[in-house]
Amino acid sequence: MSRSRAVAEPRRRRSADEAREAILDAAETQLRTVGPGGIRLQEVARVVGVSHPTVLHHFGSREGLVEALVARSLERIQAGLFDAVAAQPGTEGIASLLEQVSKQMKADDRARSFLWLALAGYGPGLKGLAVKPLAEAVHEVRRQKRQGSGKRLPPFEDTWFSVLLPALALLSLSVLEDQGISEFDGVRFRAWLAKLVHRHLES
Amino acid sequence: MSRSRAVAEPRRRRSADEAREAILDAAETQLRTVGPGGIRLQEVARVVGVSHPTVLHHFGSREGLVEALVARSLERIQAGLFDAVAAQPGTEGIASLLEQVSKQMKADDRARSFLWLALAGYGPGLKGLAVKPLAEAVHEVRRQKRQGSGKRLPPFEDTWFSVLLPALALLSLSVLEDQGISEFDGVRFRAWLAKLVHRHLES
DNA sequence: TTCGTTATCGACAAGACTGTTCATAACGAT
């Protein structure tokens, strides 16, 4: 007996990779809103338009899905940071660099995802995010700039903290920018912070 | 028929307030580790040593428990901040103020709880935390200091951002200090940050 | 077209979690 169905839509069959990406996309929106612990197979499947056993078929288990999602999210966050830095080679444009970074972190709410993951204990925390290598690069530029003038080069720790500070601030800011801090204040704050850090690096 | 029991421990009956506090304490440890969405009645009850209907009796529902917990947590965080500031009246000791605040936020992992709540959409975000009033107080001190000297008083926004910056940084730092940043670096970073902010406020 | 692979789904299973009900017993008040 043929089951009476609405219009009997034909079953769509994506390639394994396509299906995985679509599923990860749906899971990512859940990650942003309810965190890794709140991801539900049924909800993910519903959004994608498949049944939940299909999700299990592609990722083995719920934990498998979450791990794949974590890996992809961290990769994208890191890649975004890398792009932002690569687009701003000089040390002069710290303001625009901060805006670039902020923009990247805002894309797909990456800062939110990162904090969710950090809180939930997934991922390697800041260690995974290559902020220390970035600090080393900045330090090198700083050294060359000091070459000519008579100013002494501060210890590496000073540069490292100077890079760490905006990173930490931007992270919190991205979460609180939705609630309690207006976007307008956010823009002004980042500009103010950029000037502060720039002045410190130069002095 | 009397059910065969181990030793038939006598039922303990706490006062309603005592029971509520004990239950909230247990729920708070879960909040720190798995976030508000991860709180489980059975787990809370198990830790307290009661049955889970008892928890429901005192809070009506799971959501009632979470709301009560959120309220108590935010109150404590705010009170902790207030204490830290009250214990450091001058603007001179910004370094020790930062350490005080950091200490308060570390007590009971309050920064963690706050970020969990902010991410999950509970609580009024930063608006609830009276950081703007604190900025106003700092600004007043700044004005009086500038009175005698010939220096111009910067706009309030500058003071407000100067207070906001350590707040944001400390928030992120408290989460990442467990993973990726050693506690030693945390202490040095806070000292460095205090000096930076102090120099900025004076200049 | 034919065939093999496998993405997909329906149905079911097992457990977890919240919430309800009713009986019981602990504690304070008189």
Place this chain on the structure above:
DNA sequence: ATCGTTATGAACAGTCTTGTCGATAACGAA
């Protein structure tokens, strides 16, 4: 000591969630 209030727990119900299994059909390859 007696009594009323109510904190407490055992048992049960209903829903949600992950995971399994077998059947089916879509797509690529031949």
